[in-house]
Amino acid sequence: MTTPTIIDVSGVSKRFVLHQHKSLKERMVAFATARKYQEEFWALRDVDLQIPTGSTVGLVGHNGSGKSTLLKVIGGIIQPTTGRVQRRGRLAALLELGAGFHPDLTGRENVYLNASILGLTKAETDRYFDEIVAFSGIESFIDTQVKFYSSGMYVRLAFAVSVHVDPDLLLVDEVLAVGDEPFQRKCLAKIAEFQREGRTIVFVSHSSDQVAQLCDRVVVLDRGRMVHDGSPADGIRVLRETFEAAHAASPRVEHADGTLTTGARIDDVRVTSTSTDLSGDFTPGGDIEVVIDYTVGDVPAGWIAGIDLETPVGQGVYRVNTEGLGMELPTTPGEYSLAIRLGGSALGAGSYQLHASLVTPEGRDLDRRQPAASFSVSTERGGVGVVHFSTSAELSTS
């Protein structure tokens, strides 16, 4: 059976007009100067997206990329300027926990009100009520006005209501970042349960770890346009690239013959291992050597070169730089080779990416290669993970 589409976004654009004047006087002045203070910008540009049932899609992008707007358009809270969104099944939008909670009403009254806002009938709320209260863990305060709740209690009750409305489609906007750790674990467990039950989840997140952990698909937005739609690993790489574009490197003057007068440049990065298998994959136990060839033009004293080792989905594995190694890098112009030796590799099976960077002491980029190199590690057998142990097991009768 093919999985049915639950959301169909086609050709959606959204234009916002920014009014900078609110008072009558300002408006008249603006009118006289031919409305030049009315700015418009496109929060979304020609977005096409089909989401099949049961998938978990992460919307990522940096601030102002339009990811929250897209979520609101899918939720029907904002109407697109052009294009159309089609949807089916029951929707629950967790754009803000406790939207519609009234501070003067008790927890119980708010549960009924909020459940009704999310589309539950009174009879259904009656049925889920005990479960909701148990999930939130605030039984003894349920008849207290919510204005006396701590922010944690408030959020817990709101989340409890939202996950009990039996949605086919759950829209989540950053709300998973709230609450204490046990509660966050509870939320993530609930999300995993939702995924098993074939519910569709679309969520906006800033955390690439969370995206890597939860999503089976990532959509990257950059200034309103969809720049990637596919696997989380690629998505996170694309996201990084858009971050980099925003992260302006300091100017560098290069001559045609390759010499530099200002800044520094990474010319090449090589990774080798003293222990590899027949296919060229690294094997545990060997020394990994990273060689960075770079050219120095004019750099401030105390500048730093570093490497960053990550999994393809962006989980950090190891990072080290010359500052941490207590090494002072020369500032005289010229070409250099820096070799960093990672002795006795204990990396687990999988592929890894290596980023290299040259930065000023203040943390500004001189040059950055992301990723600069990649390699794979194979292990013969045993456990799975980013680290490798020479694991053995023994069985005895007792």
Place this chain on the structure above:
Amino acid sequence: MADPAAFHRAERIASLPLIEVGRHGGFLTGTGQAIRDIWHRRELLGLLVRRELKARYKNSSLGLVWSLMRPLSQLLIYYFAVGQIIGLARAIPDFAIFVFVGLTAWMLFSEIVSNATVSIIHNQGLVKKVYLPREIFPLASVGSALFNFAVQFLILVAAMVALQRVPLTGEILYAVAAFIMLVTFATALGVLLAGVTVYARDLEHLVEVVLAVLFWASPVVYSFGFVRDVIGGTVLEQIYLANPITIAVMGFQRGLWIAGSDPANGIVWPPDMAWRMLAVFLFSLVLLWVSQRLFSRIQGNFAQEL
């Protein structure tokens, strides 16, 4: 799709039609959809009305009693200041009932309009974060105003019983018709103002001012006879009578204030009152429809304007 629950969910979703999100349809065809949307959320509407009422008096020890205090205090003010001191009570028989009937009708109107005007702004937390048919917020204001009206009306009935002035004549139909007409008209205005106020916040204050003026433009504390004496037979009188609230207030008075129907008192009513009420009612219906269509048009941008 290993989980059977997931399989059934997918199967069920496959059987549902894809529905376009948000409001669409032409200017003429969208009303039916809007009415269906609101009808589906009628339970929520009830809860919102209750929320508005409960939250208003939650922290006061007298609670609901306060919703009686305001009209009662106004009744006393007008009864003594206008009735006894200025002396209108001598010209208008059963002045207490006359004023209270007019005040009850007026307060229904002004409460609907003033609360509905700010309903979207006061519920912006919801408007920005959850999709609901947004007409539900002005309608909730109508609901809570109707509740307060019911409470006042009960007092009015109690007073009429106590004073032995219970209007059990055919004239009472005027009051019923006036009630329907007034609620329709006020709802139409409320929906319209609720939407427009999001874009022009000044309206919130303007509405208060206009309501204060309109109170004196309707025969609530004085009777129509005084108006007729001053501007009878002129265009001004026709303008005065073109005010839907005036017609509604007089409808209430004619139905519930039995001294007004007593030929011995010689109270004058405008000619063709029944026809005027019908005309206003039809006008209100059209206005309600236009308001809803306009509201529907502009509600798509509420979330970003707030």
